[in-house]
Each structure stands twice: as structure tokens, then as C-alpha cells.
Amino acid sequence: MKKLLIGNEAFARGLYEAGCSIVSSYPGTPSTEITEFVAKYCDGDYFEKAKLENGLVTLEQTALNTVYAEWAPNEKVALETALGASIAGARSFCGMKHVGLNVAADPLYTASYTGVNGGLVIAVADDSGMHSSQNEQDSRHHAIASKVPMLEPSDSHECKEFVKLAFSLSEQFDTPVIVRLSTRVAHSQSIVDICERKNVPLKEYVKNPQKYVMMPAFAKLRHVFVEERTQKLIKYAEKSSLNVVEDNNTEIGVITNGISYQYAKDALGDNVSYLKLGIVNPLPVQLLLDFAEKHKTIYVLEELDGIIEQHCKSIGIDCKGKEIFGYIGELSQNIIREKLADVINNSNQITACESELNNDTVSLTVRESRLTVKSNDDAKTHANVVGRPPVMCAGCPHRGVFYVLSKNKVQVSGDIGCYTLGAGAPLFAMDTTICMGASISALHGMNKANPQNESKTVAVIGDSTFIHSGINSLINVAYNATNSTVLILDNSITGMTGHQQNPTTGKNLKGEPANKIDLVALCKAVGIERVRVVDPYNLEETENAIKEELAISSPSVIISRRPCALLKYVKHNAPFSINDNCKSCKACLKIGCPAISVDNELTIDNGQCTIDNNSKPRVKINNTQCVGCGVCKGLCKFGAIEG
Amino acid sequence: MNIMIVGVGGQGSLLASKILGNVLIEKGYDVKVSEVHGMSQRGGSVVTYVKYGEKVYSPIIDKGEADVIIAFEQLEAVRYIEYLKPNGKMLVSTQKIDPMPVIIGNAKYPENIEGLLANIETTFVDAVKLAEQAGSVKATNIVLLGVLSKNMDILAETWKENIKKLVAERFVALNIKAFDLGSSVCA
Structure with a gap:
């Protein structure tokens, strides 16, 4: 069955299908919906079906068929809970936003040493572009520093499939596995193939202090294990189906990951070859060298820090990335079109005579897009468009x-x-x-x-x-x-x-x-x-x-x-209104309520808006927005606000 | 095809994009719908991208790439003009919602929106009034989907089936009426 799902819902479906049974997370945009969606499997449509088919279901079967999900007080507690569940033998999950991983870093770095019993998967959602965050950190640094493998999907279907594979890798290599998302992957919907849940029984817990008691004597041994594991993971990354080469027989090769791959495909199509890295830590070596050897020019397209680029340079690959694209914000198809067109033209790597037909298409697309960008710019410049920042809601306590x-x-x-x-x-x-x-x-x-x-x-x-x-x-x-x-x-x-x-x-x-x-x-x-x-x-x-x-x-x-005015159980009062006592002093506007505004007379007639500029500006309260909190009433000296 | 839905947080653009996305899947297209949660829910400017075709890669619509922009609010229509293709179309609900800088007197709401959109093929719709006629202001989003449907080669029945699937049962009749009122607007 095909469904249109946001990355986070697909991720949740992946947890369900992979047989994950314990989830502990702390909310944080853009990661929150993973845990909200997976919680819906708590009741388990699967469980209901089993009940119908088999009549009675034992307690063990119930635990097996459903997912337990909770909000922990913070990310550190959440990850420790998930690690505990893993040690107890369950496939477990913990989700958070990028800054949450800083809070959970303490257990993460040692969980890398203890490894797992049941598979342990961690989602970390980065927010390049800072749509809803206080910084723009790149979580790949945490994966590198904690020596934990990190996967990065580029659309919803990959979210689901990568999660399932992450559990297998976790158990195969005895390590937590981080799956990194970006805002665009987490919050964009694309088509996902829905599969059945694979039931994974609780693994037996065997007491093993050398593995789980991380005091110096044992931790020293585990550090050796971690370094050996990284070498094995590099070997795995060389051959893994998550690292995909798309060879289009071109001079230019693009090495990319996550959402940047989608932007690159949009901008450059089949006019370049791709190496799409689904495993962003550890990075392969030979795979990259082979790809670089086949292509005259190599570009690395990655959002935020130049981690893949630095790795490529450290193994001797001559490539360009951050000097063109920088470290700040999101990439997009237009950015890639524009920046790469300039580089290609300036460097003369593809001259008019040697350029192949398909490369012409690239430049043409770029030229077209530039023309387009300019064409509708003028209207906007004249408009002097006033911004619409987010605000506290009407009735916000x-x-x-x-x-x-x-x-x-x-x-x-x-x-x-x-x-x-x-x-x-x-x-x-x-x-x-x-x-x-x-x-x-x-x-x-x-x-x-x-x-x-x-x-x-x-x-x-x-x-x-x-x-x-x-x-x-x-x-x-x-x-x-x-x-x-x-x-x-x-x-x-x-x-x-x-x-x-x-x-x-x-x-x-x-x-x-x-x-x-x-x-x-x-x-x-x-x-x-x-x-x-x-x-x-x-x-x-x-x-x-x-x-x-x-x-x-x-x-x-x-x-x-005072509870949030948007909570469903909160009863609102009738909207307030302005009476004739209003002197238009605008004192009530000082609280910044989106339900109060000043307007000239406005008429809408037959789909046409007309504003009477000669009328006296008057304060009005929008009766669909106002929830009757009455805070504005206290600011009016003239008794003009009633309700 | 690239369709952008722009408006103000809380106007229901997410449901509209969900219905649109499902209709397109049913027609066999590859579809991507992109939205940003978080700050945008607090009355900020909201934009949703709906892209479909044989194969869609980037989930976002960049400047100069939109075939159609559906604006739930007039100022938002102007804000995203540069995202339209040169021959792109605008469907604009005549609703106006003052942003905070206007409310507190730091800026003026642009007065000449029609003039600003003069060079663009634009359909203005009093979607709020039509939604009220259908039974609730909250159905403004579905009225606008109705208007959009006249610009697309998809049967009304397909739209309505997906509205039934995605809207709570007690609101189905209201939303179907809203869709019909929208699709009867000349666009």
C-alpha cells in the first residue's frame, strides 16, 4: 500500500515495522511527530487484528505486538531509558532535535562503549535554516566524536527503510545507531510503501559487567572494541546499499547526502554523476576514491559543516564544496544551479567546444531560472511587503x-x-x-x-x-x-x-x-x-x-x-467588542494581541476590496480570533472595551 | 507542476495540501508536499509546497518555480510573487489579516494589492463569504481547493472522495458544499 507521509510519520512506521517496542523521547521541532505517530501504535491495530483472529492474546503477545511510547522529562533521561530497554533486550528508540543531543550526549558517548542488547536507534533532527531553533549545529559531529554510526535518509520512504536497517546494524555491530534528519526530510511528505510489522521477541538479558559496567578497567577494553567496530563499519560502508553511485558517464561527480541529494537531482538532473551517502558516519574511503577517479571534477554538496568534504580532502581527493556553498542555512535547487553554473563557466572546465549536449542543458536551465527569478521581482519591490512574524496567540496567558x-x-x-x-x-x-x-x-x-x-x-x-x-x-x-x-x-x-x-x-x-x-x-x-x-x-x-x-x-x-488558550478543554469567553467610547488612543494595542487592530473602513463587494481612506481609523476586535481573555480591557481608560 | 499554498498560521492550509496530495497520488503521480511546523503555527506567514509529476526530487519550490499560488490572504499573495513562474497564476482569497507590525502601527498594510498583482493572471475570491454560506468560516480552505480544481484536469468526484476521507464525518457535508461553491467561481 502506498501512502503520502511526512518523514517523521514514515520514521514512526519504520519503528513499528522493525519491531521496536520501547520509545522514550523529548519533544523538539522538527523531531516531535516521530514519537507522536509511533504512540498511535500503542493500541496496535496489529494487536486488535491478532485479538480478532486468535480470540485470546497472552500478555507476552501484547507486549510483542505493540509499541510503548513516553515523553521523558529531558533527552538525557529519554536516551538512558531507551538504553536500559535495549539492555533488557527490547528494540528501543529515542528521538530528539539537534540541541537535544547535546543534553543526551553524556549517555550517548558511553552507550557507544556498552553497545546494545536489543537494537537501539536514536533520531536526531537537525534544523538547517533554523526554522525553529536557537542554533544551527551539525549533529554529525556528535556521531564522529561518540564513534556511533549515523545514517541519513533523503525522503520519507528512506526514513522508513533506513530505520529498519538501523536496527539490524545496531544488533549486528553492537552499537547504538543514529538516524539524522533535517527539517525538510522530517516535514515533507512523499510516497511510502507500507509493510507489515516484524515481531521481534525480547532478547535474553545475560549479566555481563565487562560490557555494561563502564568503570575504567572494563571501559578500557570496550574502547578497544569501539575502535575495532569503527574499522568494521568502514568496511561495511564501502559496500553498503545505503551508499549509492549513480554513474551518468559525466565529467562532473557530485558527492552528497540527505536532502542535498534531492536538491542536486532537481538542479542538475542526469548531467552529473552522484555518490549519495546514506551512511554519514563512518565515511568510506575506497568507494570515494573510486568515484573521484572516474570523474574529472568533484563537488561535495552537504548542508551545514563540510564534514564529507574534509574527509575527502584528507584521503587525497581534490574537491570543492564549502568555498562555493558556505556553512550557513539550507541549500536549494536554485542555489545549486546558480553557484555551480558560475563555477563551471569560470573554471573553463567545460568550454563551449568540449561541452556535451547534456551539459548545455544544465546552463540553459540555469539561465532560465535566473530570468524567472528576476521577472516577478519588480512587483515585490514596489509592494514593500511588511513582515508577518509569529506572535503570541489571542488569549495567550x-x-x-x-x-x-x-x-x-x-x-x-x-x-x-x-x-x-x-x-x-x-x-x-x-x-x-x-x-x-x-x-x-x-x-x-x-x-x-x-x-x-x-x-x-x-x-x-x-x-x-x-x-x-x-x-x-x-x-x-x-x-x-x-x-x-x-x-x-x-x-x-x-x-x-x-x-x-x-x-x-x-x-x-x-x-x-x-x-x-x-x-x-x-x-x-x-x-x-x-x-x-x-x-x-x-x-x-x-x-x-x-x-x-x-x-x-x-x-x-x-x-x-493559566492553560494555553489553544488547548481543546479550555472554554473561551464570548469575544469582546469596542463601543462608542473609543477615542482611538490605541493604548490597547500595546499588548500586541493579534485580535486587535486599527482599520479604515473596508468593504468587499463582488470580490473587489475597497478601502475608504477618508474614514477615521478605528480600533476593532476580530470576533473570530478573540477568546475573551479580557487582558485588553484593563488597558482602556475610557471603558470602550466590553464583553 | 508546482503549487504553493500560502497564508497565515491557523488558516487550514495543511489540510488543503493533504487533500490535494492524496488526490494527486490517486491520479498516479509522484507527489511531494512540504510544510514547516513550529514557529509558523503562531500566526506567522505559512507556506506549503505541493509538487507532482512523473518524478519529484526537491520537496521545496524555489523562486520562479510555482505554476500556481493559492493565497489564503492578500498580503501573503504579494509576499510570494517572486516564486511564480512568469506565466504563473494566482488564486487569492480577499481576506486581509493585519500582521503585528501593522497592528502596532509600525507599518502599513499595502493598499494597492490589485495593482501589485496587475501583471499576473489573478483570480480574487471572497472565500470567507463562500465558506460562511457553506456553514463555517473554517471551510475557507476547501472553498479555495474548489477554485483550484477548475484549473486542474481532475474530476470533482475524486476531490470529494478525498475530502470525505480526510475530514471528520460531521463536517463532510459542509466541506463538500464549500468545495462546490469554490468550484463554481469563474477562474
């Missing part, structure tokens, strides 16, 4: 908090989540954002450096991020004593990644009841005596709390508690 912080000119140590949007217009209420959990620890450092600032600075952190690693930072505030003021923005969900449950929500990944952390008790338990809860829809209460806690000489936590 974070808005009131940032309004108060902005109004009181508080310095804000920020963190990772929807609330990072507080940094943008019109509130500009954020000074720093570094990584998960850093808001509180960085604030502690700022306050140690300049204690006078203790009364002017706060940290803001979401509920999920607080549990991820913010709690460690809060322990430091209490233990090493700064009078820091920490705001936990508890919207009862992991918001930015699209609503995942976490240990503060009282539900597990499947939405079933689960243990719910009492944030007040937790903060008190680590030694923060002043902990209070406010409703961020109540601006006065929120402002008073922040002012009081900043003024007091002791560490404190303010929990701003």
Missing part, C-alpha cells in the same frame, strides 16, 4: 506577564518555548535566551556578578522547560543563595512543539491520567520559601506579585498559571 515586565522595565532572562516570542514587538520583554533551562541559572550568575540588579531582573521559564532542566538551576539559586525572582509560566502543556504532555500536566503521552508534579511543593522542597501562584489574565495581581518579589531580599518563585 503569557501576554499579560510580558506586558507587566515590559511596563516595569524589568530585565528578563528568557528560555526556550512559545514565551520566547515575548522578545518581539511590541513588548520586547526579553534580554537573553540561550538554551533549555538557562534562564534561571543565567539569572543566578547575573545576580552574583551584580547583586544590585537582583531587584530589577527575573527569569521566565515554561512548565516543561522547568522540568527539563530548569529545576537543577533553581536548586543552584536556593543552594548558592541569590535573591533571584523566577517566573514559571505554567500553561499546563509543552506548547511550542504542538501540545505535548509533560510531568506537570497530570497526563501521559496518550492523554491518560499520570502523576502530576506539584510545582509549588517542588519549589519549596528545593529550598525556595517564597512561592506564589498568580493568574496572568489578572494584570493587577500579576504586577503586584512581581513588584513584591523583586523588592524582597530572598529568592522567590511566581507561578503564572
Whole structure:
């Protein structure tokens, strides 16, 4: 059966088909959907079918036929959980985004030594182009440094097939296997052939401290094993079906990986030959040398760092890559067309007389594309198109908090989540954002450096991020004593990644009841005596709390508690409206709510828009967007907002 | 063929692209649909690429490559003009949604959108009104699919079967009506 699936859903299908039975992950764009989709196999359509066919099913069969999936508090915990499940004998999986692998790096580097029992596959989704990330790191460095093999698919079907192969390799070579995705592979849909699940029984666990107890005496032996394994993996990479040569009998050879292969095929078609590397660590040697020998000119097309290129140069291949394409952002078919056309023309490697017919086609395509790019540019230049940055939603509980912080000119140590949007217009209420959990620890450092600032600075952190690693930072505030003021923005969900449950929500990944952390008790338990809860829809209460806690000489936590307005169970009030008392003073616009705007009279008649520029600008509330949170009402001195 | 769907986060372009993708698979094409999740869900500018043909490689549509752009919002139509091929077509919903820089008075919403699109074959549709007629503003995306269907050589039945497959049962009738209203617009 053929289905159109995003890379992440295909990846999840691969986990299911490969007989993976334990999944532990932490959400992070663009990796989140792998775990969300695989969780759907928890109930197991397969299990239901088995039940129908066989009548009764034993407990063992249930475990065999379904996938258990969970959201862990952070990536380190998730990977350790998956490794434990692997040691216990199950095929296991752990998924995260690129920066998550930094958090999970500690278990990763030692899991490389212990190896596995049941296969262990790790997904890491890089975000070249930084669509939704704080940096643009290339995770291949972690694979190289931890000496763990890494595969990289280039479309959805490969996602599914590479995952299945990754489990086999993991068990064959006794190693965790990382599968690297990029945003475009993870979030683009392409056609996938659906197969049946292969049931993999739990492997027997045999006590083996030399393999699993990584103290120096045993770890020294395992390091020898790791180096030998890498040599075996290189040999495997030389012959593997994942490293594909497409020889089009051309002078130019392109060595590429992942999504860059798709862009290259789009731009250059069959006018060059390809070596597509599905195994990005370790890289082969002879395969590359043979390919290079057959082609006069070699280009390496890879996003982010020049890892394949450096490897090629280290084994003596004369090639070009980063000097043309750089290290920043995504590639695309247009970029490849333009940059390679210039190089080909300038280097005179293909002159008019010696160029073959097919190479002419390349230049022609390039010329065409350039013409096209220019043709519609003019209209846009005239338009002066105003940007549309993402904003906090109408009714977002974070808005009131940032309004108060902005109004009181508080310095804000920020963190990772929807609330990072507080940094943008019109509130500009954020000074720093570094990584998960850093808001509180960085604030502690700022306050140690300049204690006078203790009364002017706060940290803001979401509920999920607080549990991820913010709690460690809060322990430091209490233990090493700064009078820091920490705001936990508890919207009862992991918001930015699209609503995942976490240990503060009282539900597990499947939405079933689960243990719910009492944030007040937790903060008190680590030694923060002043902990209070406010409703961020109540601006006065929120402002008073922040002012009081900043003024007091002791560490404190303010929990701003109100569920995300997009959660399905949240009941919205009727939309507010503007009455005739409005003086168009625009004070209500200061909170940056997307439901409030100023407009001239606008009429739509028979599909034509007409704007009456002579009418008086008036403030309006969009009644499909407004959820009646009432935060704007508190800003109006004239009683013009009602609801 | 390259089709771009552009709009504002939350307007339903993902469902539209999903239906379109499934219709194209049924017609035997190789199909790739590309979207970006994350920040775009927060009212930002959203773009979805739908590419089909005998064999599709890159999942994204680059500048100068789109045959058709369906814009769920007028400003977004203008934002992506340079992605159109010289003879490409625009289908534009007349809806206007102010972005934050306009709301807070730092910028003006362009007034002369029709003028800006003057050199491009453009169909303006009051898709929101038609969706309301069908029963809900939320069906604006399906109205626009209806408009698109008149530009493609695919039977109405194929579209409707896929709408039935991908829309929750209680909303099927509403969405079929929205599709019909869209496909009756002259384009």
C-alpha cells in the first residue's frame, strides 16, 4: 500500500515495522511527530487484528505486538531509558532535535562503549535554516566524536527503510545507531510503501559487567572494541546499499547526502554523476576514491559543516564544496544551479567546444531560472511587503506577564518555548535566551556578578522547560543563595512543539491520567520559601506579585498559571467588542494581541476590496480570533472595551 | 507542476495540501508536499509546497518555480510573487489579516494589492463569504481547493472522495458544499 507521509510519520512506521517496542523521547521541532505517530501504535491495530483472529492474546503477545511510547522529562533521561530497554533486550528508540543531543550526549558517548542488547536507534533532527531553533549545529559531529554510526535518509520512504536497517546494524555491530534528519526530510511528505510489522521477541538479558559496567578497567577494553567496530563499519560502508553511485558517464561527480541529494537531482538532473551517502558516519574511503577517479571534477554538496568534504580532502581527493556553498542555512535547487553554473563557466572546465549536449542543458536551465527569478521581482519591490512574524496567540496567558515586565522595565532572562516570542514587538520583554533551562541559572550568575540588579531582573521559564532542566538551576539559586525572582509560566502543556504532555500536566503521552508534579511543593522542597501562584489574565495581581518579589531580599518563585488558550478543554469567553467610547488612543494595542487592530473602513463587494481612506481609523476586535481573555480591557481608560 | 499554498498560521492550509496530495497520488503521480511546523503555527506567514509529476526530487519550490499560488490572504499573495513562474497564476482569497507590525502601527498594510498583482493572471475570491454560506468560516480552505480544481484536469468526484476521507464525518457535508461553491467561481 502506498501512502503520502511526512518523514517523521514514515520514521514512526519504520519503528513499528522493525519491531521496536520501547520509545522514550523529548519533544523538539522538527523531531516531535516521530514519537507522536509511533504512540498511535500503542493500541496496535496489529494487536486488535491478532485479538480478532486468535480470540485470546497472552500478555507476552501484547507486549510483542505493540509499541510503548513516553515523553521523558529531558533527552538525557529519554536516551538512558531507551538504553536500559535495549539492555533488557527490547528494540528501543529515542528521538530528539539537534540541541537535544547535546543534553543526551553524556549517555550517548558511553552507550557507544556498552553497545546494545536489543537494537537501539536514536533520531536526531537537525534544523538547517533554523526554522525553529536557537542554533544551527551539525549533529554529525556528535556521531564522529561518540564513534556511533549515523545514517541519513533523503525522503520519507528512506526514513522508513533506513530505520529498519538501523536496527539490524545496531544488533549486528553492537552499537547504538543514529538516524539524522533535517527539517525538510522530517516535514515533507512523499510516497511510502507500507509493510507489515516484524515481531521481534525480547532478547535474553545475560549479566555481563565487562560490557555494561563502564568503570575504567572494563571501559578500557570496550574502547578497544569501539575502535575495532569503527574499522568494521568502514568496511561495511564501502559496500553498503545505503551508499549509492549513480554513474551518468559525466565529467562532473557530485558527492552528497540527505536532502542535498534531492536538491542536486532537481538542479542538475542526469548531467552529473552522484555518490549519495546514506551512511554519514563512518565515511568510506575506497568507494570515494573510486568515484573521484572516474570523474574529472568533484563537488561535495552537504548542508551545514563540510564534514564529507574534509574527509575527502584528507584521503587525497581534490574537491570543492564549502568555498562555493558556505556553512550557513539550507541549500536549494536554485542555489545549486546558480553557484555551480558560475563555477563551471569560470573554471573553463567545460568550454563551449568540449561541452556535451547534456551539459548545455544544465546552463540553459540555469539561465532560465535566473530570468524567472528576476521577472516577478519588480512587483515585490514596489509592494514593500511588511513582515508577518509569529506572535503570541489571542488569549495567550503569557501576554499579560510580558506586558507587566515590559511596563516595569524589568530585565528578563528568557528560555526556550512559545514565551520566547515575548522578545518581539511590541513588548520586547526579553534580554537573553540561550538554551533549555538557562534562564534561571543565567539569572543566578547575573545576580552574583551584580547583586544590585537582583531587584530589577527575573527569569521566565515554561512548565516543561522547568522540568527539563530548569529545576537543577533553581536548586543552584536556593543552594548558592541569590535573591533571584523566577517566573514559571505554567500553561499546563509543552506548547511550542504542538501540545505535548509533560510531568506537570497530570497526563501521559496518550492523554491518560499520570502523576502530576506539584510545582509549588517542588519549589519549596528545593529550598525556595517564597512561592506564589498568580493568574496572568489578572494584570493587577500579576504586577503586584512581581513588584513584591523583586523588592524582597530572598529568592522567590511566581507561578503564572493559566492553560494555553489553544488547548481543546479550555472554554473561551464570548469575544469582546469596542463601543462608542473609543477615542482611538490605541493604548490597547500595546499588548500586541493579534485580535486587535486599527482599520479604515473596508468593504468587499463582488470580490473587489475597497478601502475608504477618508474614514477615521478605528480600533476593532476580530470576533473570530478573540477568546475573551479580557487582558485588553484593563488597558482602556475610557471603558470602550466590553464583553 | 508546482503549487504553493500560502497564508497565515491557523488558516487550514495543511489540510488543503493533504487533500490535494492524496488526490494527486490517486491520479498516479509522484507527489511531494512540504510544510514547516513550529514557529509558523503562531500566526506567522505559512507556506506549503505541493509538487507532482512523473518524478519529484526537491520537496521545496524555489523562486520562479510555482505554476500556481493559492493565497489564503492578500498580503501573503504579494509576499510570494517572486516564486511564480512568469506565466504563473494566482488564486487569492480577499481576506486581509493585519500582521503585528501593522497592528502596532509600525507599518502599513499595502493598499494597492490589485495593482501589485496587475501583471499576473489573478483570480480574487471572497472565500470567507463562500465558506460562511457553506456553514463555517473554517471551510475557507476547501472553498479555495474548489477554485483550484477548475484549473486542474481532475474530476470533482475524486476531490470529494478525498475530502470525505480526510475530514471528520460531521463536517463532510459542509466541506463538500464549500468545495462546490469554490468550484463554481469563474477562474
